[in-house]
Amino acid sequence: MDRQSIDPLLEIMRRLRDPDDGCEWDKVQTFRTIAPYTIEEAYEVADAINRDDMVSLKDELGDLLLQVVFHSQIAADAGAFVFDDVVTSICEKMIRRHPHIFGEEDKSPGWEQIKADERAQSGQTSALDGVAIALPALLRAQKIQKRAARVGFDWPDKAPVKEKLLEELDEVEAARNDTEVHEEIGDLLFSAVNLARHYGVDAERALSDATAKFTRRFNTIEVNITKNMQDMSLDELEEQWQKAKASQDVG
Numbered sequence: 001m002d003r004q005s006i007d008p009l010l011e012i013m014r015r016l017r018d019p020d021d022g023c024e025w026d027k028v029q030t031f032r033t034i035a036p037y038t039i040e041e042a043y044e045v046a047d048a049i050n051r052d053d054m055v056s057l058k059d060e061l062g063d064l065l066l067q068v069v070f071h072s073q074i075a076a077d078a079g080a081f082v083f084d085d086v087v088t089s090i091c092e093k094m095i096r097r098h099p100h101i102f103g104e105e106d107k108s109p110g111w112e113q114i115k116a117d118e119r120a121q122s123g124q125t126s127a128l129d130g131v132a133i134a135l136p137a138l139l140r141a142q143k144i145q146k147r148a149a150r151v152g153f154d155w156p157d158k159a160p161v162k163e164k165l166l167e168e169l170d171e172v173e174a175a176r177n178d179t180e181v182h183e184e185i186g187d188l189l190f191s192a193v194n195l196a197r198h199y200g201v202d203a204e205r206a207l208s209d210a211t212a213k214f215t216r217r218f219n220t221i222e223v224n225i226t227k228n229m230q231d232m233s234l235d236e237l238e239e240q241w242q243k244a245k246a247s248q249d250v251g
Contacts, residue, residue: 009066010083013073031074038067039134127151139204141193149197158198165191220244 016026041064048057072083095102127150131143148154155161168188175181196203221229221240229237 006069006083009069010073013066013069017073017077026070029070029074031071034067034070034074035134038064038071041067136204138189138193138207141190142197142203145194145197155194155198158195161191161195161198165195216248217241217244220247 013026015021016023019027041060045057045060045064048054048060068086069083072081072086076082127147128144131140131147133140135143145154155164165188168184168191172181172184172188175184193203196206221237221244224243225232225240232240
C-alpha cells in the first residue's frame with residue numbers, strides 16, 4: 001500500500017476554512033480558540049499511551065495531527081506561514097540539534113547546550129526564558145527549577161530541600177488571611193516539586209499516579225459501603241480506606 005500523503009487532510013481543512021463555502025464553526029476559529037483543544041488532544045494521546053491502547057493511540061494521534069493542520073491553515077489564511085513551513089522548521093531544528101548524526105562532528109555539544117544557544121540567538125536573555133506559561137503548573141515549576149539549576153541556582157543535596165518544605169508548611173500555618181494562605185500554599189507546592197526533582201521523580205507523573213490511586217481506592221469504598229458516606233464516622237471511613245488499600249495491594 002502506498003504511503004498516505006498529508007495532502008488530503010490539508011485539503012479537508014482548507015475546505016472547512018473556506019470563507020464562502022466552509023464550515024460555519026471551523027472558519028471562525030482562531031489560534032486562541034483552538035489552543036485548548038490542542039492541549040486536550042495531547043492529553044488524550046498520553047492517556048491512550050498510559051492505557052497501552054494502540055487503537056485509541058492511532059485515533060488520538062490523528063486528532064493531534066489535525067490540530068497542527070488546523071493551526072497551520074489559520075496561519076496560512078493570515079499570510080503568516082503554511083504547513084510546509086512547519087515541517088521545514090522542525091526538520092531543520094532536529095538536524096541542527098543532532099550534528100553528530102547529520103553533520104561532520106564526531107561529538108555533539110549536548111541537546112541542552114544546543115537549545116541554550118538557540119535561545120541566545122533568538123534574543124532570549126534569561127535562563128528561564130522559553131518555558132511555556134500554558135504548561136501544567138507542576139510541570140512548569142519543574143522545568144523552571146531545572147533551568148535555574150543548570151546555571152548553579154540550586155541546593156547541593158536533599159537535606160536543605162526537605163528543611164525548606166517544612167519551613168513552607170510552617171508559613172502556611174502562620175498565614176493571617178486568604179491572600180497569604182494562597183501565597184504560602186503556592187510556595188509549599190513549589191518546594192514539593194523541588195524535593196521531587198532532587199529525588200529524580202517527575203512531579204507531574206507522581207501526582208497523576210497518586211490521584212489515580214486515590215480514585216481506585218475511593219471507588220472500591222463506594223462499592224463496599226451500604227450507607228451514604230455523609231452518614232459514616234471518620235473511624236468508619238478510615239476502616240474502609242484501609243480495606244481498600246489492602247484489597248488492591250498498594251502501599
